[in-house]
Amino acid sequence: MAQAALERPLDDWLAEQTEKSLLRFFTCGSVDDGKSTLIGRLLYDSRLILDDQLARLRADSRNRSAGEEGIDFSLLVDGLAAEREQGITIDVAYRFFSTARRKFIVADTPGHEQYTRNMATGASNADLALVLVDARKGLLDQTRRHSFILSLIGVRHVVLVVNKIDLVDYDAAVYAEIEAAYRAFAAPLGFETLAAIPVSALRGDNILGPSGRTPWYRGPALVPYLEDIEVSRDATKAPFRFPVQWVNRAGIDFRGFSGTIASGSVKVGDEILVAASRKPARISRIVTMDGDLDAAGTGQAVTLLLDREVDIARGDVLAHAGEVPEYSNQFQARIIWMQEEPAYPGRSYLLKLGSQQVGATITGIKHRTNVNTLEKAAATSLALNEVGTLTIATDRPIAFDAFGGEGHTGAFILIDRLSNATLGAGVIDFGLRRAQNLSYQNFDVTRDVRADMKRQTPRIVWFTGLSGSGKSTVANLLEKRLTMEGRHAYILDGDNVRHGLNRDLGFTEADRIENIRRVAEVARLMADAGLIVIVSFISPFRNERQLAREIAGDIAFTEVHVDTPLEVCEARDPKGLYAKARRGELRNFTGIDSPFEAPEHPDVTLHGAVETPEAMAEALYAQLR
Amino acid sequence: MTAQQARLTHLQKLEAESIEIFREVAASFERPVMMYSIGKDSSVLLHLARKAFYPSRIPFPLLHIDTGWKFSEMIAFRDRMAEAHGLDLLAHTNEEGRAANVNPFDHGSARYTDIMKTQALRQALNAGRYDAAIGGARRDEEKSRAKERIFSHRNASHAWDPRNQRPELWRLFNTRIAPGESMRIFPLSNWTELDIWTYIYAEQIPIVPLYFAARRPVVERSGTLIMVDDHRLPLAEGEVPAEEFVRFRTLGCYPLTGAIRSRATDLPGIIMEMQASRTSEREGRLIDSDEAGSMEKKKQEGYF
Numbered sequence: 024m025a026q027a028a029l030e031r032p033l034d035d036w037l038a039e040q041t042e043k044s045l046l047r048f049f050t051c052g053s054v055d056d057g058k059s060t061l062i063g064r065l066l067y068d069s070r071l072i073l074d075d076q077l078a079r080l081r082a083d084s085r086n087r088s089a090g091e092e093g094i095d096f097s098l099l100v101d102g103l104a105a106e107r108e109q110g111i112t113i114d115v116a117y118r119f120f121s122t123a124r125r126k127f128i129v130a131d132t133p134g135h136e137q138y139t140r141n142m143a144t145g146a147s148n149a150d151l152a153l154v155l156v157d158a159r160k161g162l163l164d165q166t167r168r169h170s171f172i173l174s175l176i177g178v179r180h181v182v183l184v185v186n187k188i189d190l191v192d193y194d195a196a197v198y199a200e201i202e203a204a205y206r207a208f209a210a211p212l213g214f215e216t217l218a219a220i221p222v223s224a225l226r227g228d229n230i231l232g233p234s235g236r237t238p239w240y241r242g243p244a245l246v247p248y249l250e251d252i253e254v255s256r257d258a259t260k261a262p263f264r265f266p267v268q269w270v271n272r273a274g275i276d277f278r279g280f281s282g283t284i285a286s287g288s289v290k291v292g293d294e295i296l297v298a299a300s301r302k303p304a305r306i307s308r309i310v311t312m313d314g315d316l317d318a319a320g321t322g323q324a325v326t327l328l329l330d331r332e333v334d335i336a337r338g339d340v341l342a343h344a345g346e347v348p349e350y351s352n353q354f355q356a357r358i359i360w361m362q363e364e365p366a367y368p369g370r371s372y373l374l375k376l377g378s379q380q381v382g383a384t385i386t387g388i389k390h391r392t393n394v395n396t397l398e399k400a401a402a403t404s405l406a407l408n409e410v411g412t413l414t415i416a417t418d419r420p421i422a423f424d425a426f427g428g429e430g431h432t433g434a435f436i437l438i439d440r441l442s443n444a445t446l447g448a449g450v451i452d453f454g455l456r457r458a459q460n461l462s463y464q465n466f467d468v469t470r471d472v473r474a475d476m477k478r479q480t481p482r483i484v485w486f487t488g489l490s491g492s493g494k495s496t497v498a499n500l501l502e503k504r505l506t507m508e509g510r511h512a513y514i515l516d517g518d519n520v521r522h523g524l525n526r527d528l529g530f531t532e533a534d535r536i537e538n539i540r541r542v543a544e545v546a547r548l549m550a551d552a553g554l555i556v557i558v559s560f561i562s563p564f565r566n567e568r569q570l571a572r573e574i575a576g577d578i579a580f581t582e583v584h585v586d587t588p589l590e591v592c593e594a595r596d597p598k599g600l601y602a603k604a605r606r607g608e609l610r611n612f613t614g615i616d617s618p619f620e621a622p623e624h625p626d627v628t629l630h631g632a633v634e635t636p637e638a639m640a641e642a643l644y645a646q647l648r
Numbered sequence: 649m650t651a652q653q654a655r656l657t658h659l660q661k662l663e664a665e666s667i668e669i670f671r672e673v674a675a676s677f678e679r680p681v682m683m684y685s686i687g688k689d690s691s692v693l694l695h696l697a698r699k700a701f702y703p704s705r706i707p708f709p710l711l712h713i714d715t716g717w718k719f720s721e722m723i724a725f726r727d728r729m730a731e732a733h734g735l736d737l738l739a740h741t742n743e744e745g746r747a748a749n750v751n752p753f754d755h756g757s758a759r760y761t762d763i764m765k766t767q768a769l770r771q772a773l774n775a776g777r778y779d780a781a782i783g784g785a786r787r788d789e790e791k792s793r794a795k796e797r798i799f800s801h802r803n804a805s806h807a808w809d810p811r812n813q814r815p816e817l818w819r820l821f822n823t824r825i826a827p828g829e830s831m832r833i834f835p836l837s838n839w840t841e842l843d844i845w846t847y848i849y850a851e852q853i854p855i856v857p858l859y860f861a862a863r864r865p866v867v868e869r870s871g872t873l874i875m876v877d878d879h880r881l882p883l884a885e886g887e888v889p890a891e892e893f894v895r896f897r898t899l900g901c902y903p904l905t906g907a908i909r910s911r912a913t914d915l916p917g918i919i920m921e922m923q924a925s926r927t928s929e930r931e932g933r934l935i936d937s938d939e940a941g942s943m944e945k946k947k948q949e950g951y952f
Contacts, residue, residue, distance in 0.1 A: 045658035
């Protein structure tokens with residue numbers, strides 16, 4: 024490639040370099056199907072492995088299984104020390120090569136199930152997937168799992184690469200059987216294009232050009248196919264979506280909205296709407312550092328100016344009037360869960376979609392999809408690497424489209440509020456209109472009026488602590504003290520509530536979350552009625568206490584940690600529960616076989632092992648006054 | 649361009665992606681900073697940052713870690729750029745290291761790099777309480793870089809945990825961090841060396857003249873050409889600098905950066921030479937070849 028270029032006029036060649044198109048693809052499939060070897064082969068054949076890299080590679084290939092060229096190609100792509108030690112791919116690696124016609128970015132993704140989230144990372148920005156199959160083994164669970172996940176993530180073009188065809192003696196029948204099986208499996212996944220190519224990555228068959236050893240195969244070789252395939256859709260047909268990323272205030276006369284056009288196109292003079300407020304305006308300028316544009320399309324990063332003052336901030340989405348995105352706080356989505364800690368209905372997360380970030384709760388799990396068989400089954404939670412269809416409610420409405428069109432305006436991630444980990448990735452199927460039909464009734468007698476009548480400030484005092492730590496004793500003393508002062512308080516006690524409102528709930532993690540959610544809602548209603556609500560629940564999980572605080576909204580919320588060491592609680596054991604738990608008769612008991620996540624920043628900490636209940640209640644009362 | 653011209657070229661796509669990343673940083677972090685190393689990648693990074701926020705000025709400072717051993721032409725170029733674009737430019741040197749006269753000759757490249765680069769960087773990031781540091785690293789440079797996310801999380805001691813990276817889907821960057829933690833952001837992740845050069849050519853971006861061949865004083869040491877940039881380079885007995893036509897493929901500390909013999913005095917010349925070359929750009933860097941996996945190790949310790 025380089026040599027040919029040198030013989031041609033420089034400027035022509037450079038112009039060609041700047042005009043090339045880009046194809047992003049990724050490789051997936053089972054462990055040992057030869058993904059890394061295939062990428063190594065592509066780089067080697069494109070003469071992209073340089074002398075010093077080759078020397079290093081040959082040195083590294085000693086003590087390892089190497090191919091005909093004395094090179095273990097997989098070493099080229101396995102970059103982390105742990106990967107080289109174990110001989111497996113853990114995380115996605117990006118490689119670059121180009122041909123005379125196109126530039127390529129390849130993501131080599133891991134095959135092991137435990138690293139599925141890294142595979143999804145590689146898939147999410149790819150235009151096309153190479154699904155590798157070992158000709159000797161045919162379709163495996165991983166072939167099916169990867170194909171399902173890449174279809175979920177939005178990859179629309181697939182090449183089935185039947186590798187190691189040399190090891191089945193270039194047998195046409197073996198190839199035909201695998202191709203037919205895969206086409207049957209993939210039909211419901213709805214790929215836009217699906218091609219199959221028999222190759223040997225190790226020996227180079229059907230990589231750069233047709234192989235003489237597979238005369239029965241009449242299709243294109245892999246590289247020519249990748250050079251030719253058209254993956255971009257007609258941008259002019261897609262609806263215009265512009266998520267505002269950053270407000271550009273360059274002086275008093277310049278208020279621009281910067282962002283990347285997610286789909287469609289826009290031109291000066293177009294009438295647009297803000298998706299949330301439905302406020303209209305016209306595009307007055309499309310600004311870039313290279314000069315103003317008359318029009319701009321999908322993928323361009325621009326700054327839009329409007330002909331009038333409209334309240335617009337980061338997170339707003341601009342669209343053409345007549346084709347606005349959905350705007351709702353409830354939708355159905357499919358998500359892939361990426362965290363060891365499972366997903367439960369009722370848990371509160373952060374949701375990021377485009378430049379919008381809001382609080383979100385899983386309101387229900389419709390079913391889990393078996394990623395190997397595509398069968399659906401009922402589920403109450405989603406574990407690591409599982410895919411489920413569920414309903415989600417957000418704290419406030421967001422603008423989105425059903426996933427699958429141009430641009431990713433229907434894709435989101437879920438983030439843990441405390442650890443900030445990325446927990447899952449989701450795609451929206453459709454919005455649920457319930458939210459719009461169910462509005463809150465506003466009454467004339469407000470919380471303030473009711474509070475005034477009682478001459479007190481309604482609040483929620485939330486006790487957390489181990490069983491036997493002294494929560495109920497202190498709560499009881501506090502209520503007595505408040506009552507003596509003429510205040511109207513009420514205790515919600517864990518044991519009592521479980522006899523009535525929550526008698527349908529057990530002690531699994533999912534049930535504990537629902538237990539807390541219901542109690543938090545009841546506490547909010549009681550405080551809204553004007554009461555001082557004392558909640559005495561073990562409430563062992565930070566996430567749920569955070570949820571309770573959020574449900575309380577603008578009602579004063581005091582988190583009280585009764586911090587009594589486990590040994591002391593266990594020695595007290597007023598209900599004999601610790602003894603039972605130690606004997607194994609009681610499962611999921613906090614402190615024994617279920618964790619207690621101590622608050623990091625409680626509003627009040629009471630030391631139950633050193634202070635008397637009376638002193639603690641008095642101290643707390645003083646704090647609340 | 650018109651909207652009907654549906655397909656962007658690969659350079660246009662890379663440019664738009666980088667601009668989007670810059671804007672996401674500005675919108676999501678309280679105290680971002682951009683690392684500015686004065687090399688060709690930094691020149692492209694600076695150009696893209698200007699595009700991302702135009703007509704506003706770049707809304708964060710630029711930070712140069714000055715080891716005290718950079719080529720003098722680099723420092724002159726840096727100051728010219730700061731002046732021309734009204735940049736908020738900060739330069740930081742590890743003063744303890746300088747006072748102890750830490751240098752590549754007496755302390756070896758590994759210790760020198762750790763003290764004057766990695767430690768200096770950590771000092772500057774801590775002092776500025778920066779929660780986001782933008783760097784010009786590319787995935788095609790080195791194997792462990794090829795594995796890194798665009799938004800790459802660092803714990804409170806600036807360490808990278810390669811085995812536990814956050815999934816990064818679509819263009820939805822998780823920018824959340826806990827107090828004391830930070831994020832490293834790499835807007836050039838998907839650019840190759842050739843992309844950088846063709847973009848510099850197409851956009852006429854100014855770069856340090858050391859990239860172009862000229863007659864320069866060099867000494868040859870174990871096959872590497874070292875430029876005698878000032879009197880501090882200790883010469884062995886009988887070692888006499890020779891005037892040779894050389895240029896640099898990467899720029900760093902002059903005693904650790906090898907030159908190549910070249911006649912390429914303009915961009916097309918450089919690009920042609922690069923296409924014909926059979927070695928990678930980092931070969932001229934002495935710090936990467938100390939041991940296998942050395943970059944991954946350095947990154948875990950906080951190196952960029």
